[in-house]
Amino acid sequence: MTYAAVVRIREGFPGQRIRVLPAEVVRTASADGLTSRLLVTDAGYFPHALHHGRQRRHGVQGTIVIFCVSGRGWCETSAGRVAVTAGEVLVIPAGVGHVYGSEDSDPWTIWWMHVRGPDADTAVAQVCGGTTRPRVLRVHDAFRLTAELTRVVELLETDETMPSLVRAAGTAWSVLAQISADDLAGDPERAEPVRQVRDLLRQDLAATVSVSALARTAGLSTSHFAALFRASTGGGVVEYSKRLRMARACELLITTSRLVSEIGQSVGYPDAQYFARQFRTVHGCTPSEFRRRHVETPEALDA
Known part of the structure; x- marks a missing residue:
């Protein structure tokens, strides 16, 4: 030197x-x-x-x-x-x-x-x-x-x-x-299309997730977009969307008294049984069980 x-x-x-x-x-x-x-x-x-x-x-x-x-x-x-x-x-x-x-x-x-x-x-x-x-x-x-x-x-x-x-x-x-x-x-210029897509997914949780359509939105080929998304988030588009939906579902289960089926529809799962199965893959229990575990009743507070 x-x-x-x-x-x-x-x-x-x-x-x-x-x-x-x-x-x-x-x-x-x-x-x-x-x-x-x-x-x-x-x-x-x-x-x-x-x-x-x-x-x-x-x-x-x-x-x-x-x-x-x-x-x-x-x-x-x-x-x-x-x-x-x-x-x-x-x-x-x-x-x-x-x-x-x-x-x-x-x-x-x-x-x-x-x-x-x-x-x-x-x-x-x-x-x-x-x-x-x-x-x-x-x-x-x-x-x-x-x-x-x-x-x-x-x-x-x-x-x-x-x-x-x-x-x-x-x-x-x-x-x-x-x-x-x-x-x-990753590189901010390469990550920007992924950031834009992540924003879109958060804005409309109930929207149908199509990797090819999202790739077109980002101006990339499906394979290139999927690779960038995985590198940026550590997982695929569908799994990322599911995690966002389940996070919102948990919030609604804890903070509202809406029916489980209504909550499922609001986050993109019109089939209540399918929603319950997907919820279980993330949280290890059904939406109803999750609500019982996390919503404190007046009796529980008194105890």
Whole structure:
């Protein structure tokens, strides 16, 4: 790695924000409570960070998360070099030696944080396929991720009390969860047709489910659409629709006194017996049994 010879490290950038917890605060927060599972130790915002970069031959104790809002950057490790562009997040696991920097021709603007703890390690291992190499992922909702990272910085800027650190940890977990969920959903451009179809299925639970018709709606071949849907949701279209219908049926069974047959019709099952069989495959009991188990009667409350 020849980073030090080609990149100059500036001390600061106009409009930057940065917070680093003192070592004693980190030791105390890491010892007990929620922050022992996940702790944000550093966080900040670097706008138009010309000549920005860092070299850490042995990495850092925590995981580094860098979200590129605009511009471009790069990261190099023993596993190779990766580019980072606007709308992408760079995740560098704890202890991984690295060099990263902003492209001089198009300097990046970034929100970033360092997190440590077993919960952070678990999330990062899932995203990175282990803890030995970095990963660059394209996010699906840049505005939401920016808002959450902004909140992390704001909380550390407030003070270093445990309430602020716990709130920052919760927000950081939301960041890691969003990154992981986006990774599971796949490339946002490929996932968009699937998202649109999922919205359609939720909007009209009683509508007939035709995979070929939904594929046409998405502008894809049936086989391609089915493969994308399975990759994004972990299952097929029909099974996904059934799960949505049964979730709504459960809600109606608990919160209304409507007949079971009426509830079945409202979620797309005009045949009451077929509805009961499908319900059993998901919940292991009939709709009537489910209602008896979950609806508390006045007598039960008195007891």
